[in-house]
Amino acid sequence: MHARHRAVLPGWLALYYDEPLELTHGEGRHVWDARGRRYLDFFGGILTTMTAHALPEVTKAVAEQAGRVLHTSTLYLNRPMVELAERIAALSGIPDARVFFTTSGTEANDAALLLATTYRRSNQVLAMRNSYHGRSFSTVGITGNRTWSPTSLSPLQTLYVHGGVRTRGPFAHLDDDAFIRACVADLADMLGQARPEVAALIAEPVQGVGGFTSPPDGLYAAFREVLRQHGILWISDEVQTGWGRTGDHFWGWQAHGAAGPPDMLTFAKGIGNGMSVGGVVARAEIMNCLDANSISTFGGSPVTMAAANANLNHVLEHDLQGNARRVGGLLLERLRAACAGLGVVREVRGRGLMAGIELVVPGTEEPSPEAASIVLEAAREGGVLIGKGGGHATSSVLRIAPPLTLTVAEAEEGAAVLESALRAADSAM
Known part of the structure; x- marks a missing residue:
């Protein structure tokens, strides 16, 4: 083999x-x-x-849905997709939330970047050093981990920020409060030298591929205050940290909860329990900023939505x-x-x-x-x-x-x- x-x-x-x-x-x-x-x-x-x-509940839901209809596309009303979107919108903490389903975390982050850059009319993006956000052309362009970045070419201009790795780098010797202050000062200095219309900061609350590294709790709340001064969006990449995996919180961003919810969050992986489910949650004004038609052929398919609904039930009920x-x-x-x-x-x-x-x-x-x-x-x-x-x-x-x-x-x-x-x-x- x-x-x-x-x-x-x-x-x-x-x-x-x-x-x-x-x-x-x-x-x-x-x-x-x-x-x-x-x-x-x-x-x-x-x-x-x-x-x-x-998991019996998931395999049963998949089999039952497959026996009715496997695929329709987003051109038709899809009850399992609407039901799951309603639940995720409520769980996200994002006000007036809208949900767009994809088939992977890469595609979810790609969609979030499209929304952020269109909404802000800028291709400048802030990302964290040592980060990983996917394998597509745009997400490779914001990945701050050389092992997983096969090309330097990108449609985006990416500026990399300190803070995702607590115990390595120039601020590792500082205590948590001083570490946060130093990272915030670095972010403010960088923004002072960048063009004013930076689109977004995308960050994993816990860096997955980067080795399960994370900043002190509160770093992204402190970053958010600086971002708000410039109108910059915050995207929380919850592909690996969502659905309660971190234990203390349902979403990784909640460890930095003083800032409130992010403008957007992306998810994938665990919600489908093996089925291909990903997505973006965003405020309605951001999600609806696109002025062209779009669809998703496989995102939100009836069978994957049935699986995700059953899986989410199990997560919450147990x-x-x-x-x-x-x-x-x-x-x-x-x-x-x-x-x-x-x-x-x-x-x-x-x-x-x-x-x-x-x-x-x-x-x-x-x-x-x-x-x-x-x-x-x-x-x-x-x-x-x-x-x-x-x-x-x-x-x-x-x-x-x-x-x-x-x-x-x-x-x-x-x-x-x-x-x-x-x-x-x-x-x-």
Whole structure:
């Protein structure tokens, strides 16, 4: 299968592991490979299987809707799409909200950029260093992570702002309050030298591909005060942080809640629990600023909307945000204890069921993708699947993001496997 994959698919399409896995089915927090081996899934298809594999409510909703009609397009009224849009608009916190559905986070961010630049009549965009917003031409142009930016060409003029990474960079030595003041001063200075009609700041509350890094709570609230003085929009990229994954909040922007809701937020991944669902939420005046017709052929399809509605029901009815807070807190404590004294570990960070372990060459601050690969392989051998990411053109951060239904017993089981894998990497380095 690997040879067939390489023969017909792009060489830049990344695969994990020295011997790539073919996953054939899943149930709950577990998946099975083609050889019949079971794994505890601590990455959820890149934070996309948000609740559980083969969640009965979702599979039933998909089957029932597929039995009626699979596809109609946005040219016709679509009851599941309207129902989901009503719920997301209310949950977003954005006043007079409108929702546009897409098929991915990339497309959602692309649509948000179209809206912001049209509304503000400017192609200047602020983005965070170490950020990732997608693989399209426009979203690559605002991605501040060289590992995931294959071209410098862009339709946008992007200005990169400090603050997304708390423990690296020129302000890392400052305490939280001083860190925020320094980042705000940098933003104000940059805007003083830019053209006055900057369109928007787009920011992930927790940087996903960048290695689950985040600023101190309150940074984006402080940024918002500066942005308002210039009429600049704030887009919160909630593709990885939405729907309660961070535990303390339903949306990542709420950690910076003193500023109120963003002008726009984007979402994707987890809401479909594996189905292709993304979207943008924006104030009506922003969403309706386009003066040309548009449609979405596959965005908001009846079957994906049925899945997302059923999945959202499960999230809310079973308080999965609360489970992310409780079980995620336990998992983080267990990982910090496992990493204590290991020279290969620079930092364990995260919130809720988003945990990052940054690995370095022992005795240095130099990122170690070699150590990350050792842990990835050893964890797989132990029956746990995780991800990796990070900045500095390396993938040196382990990314751990299980489905939100993770149990305490599964958290303990996964942490024990990861402790063994980390010790193997520490010995090898």
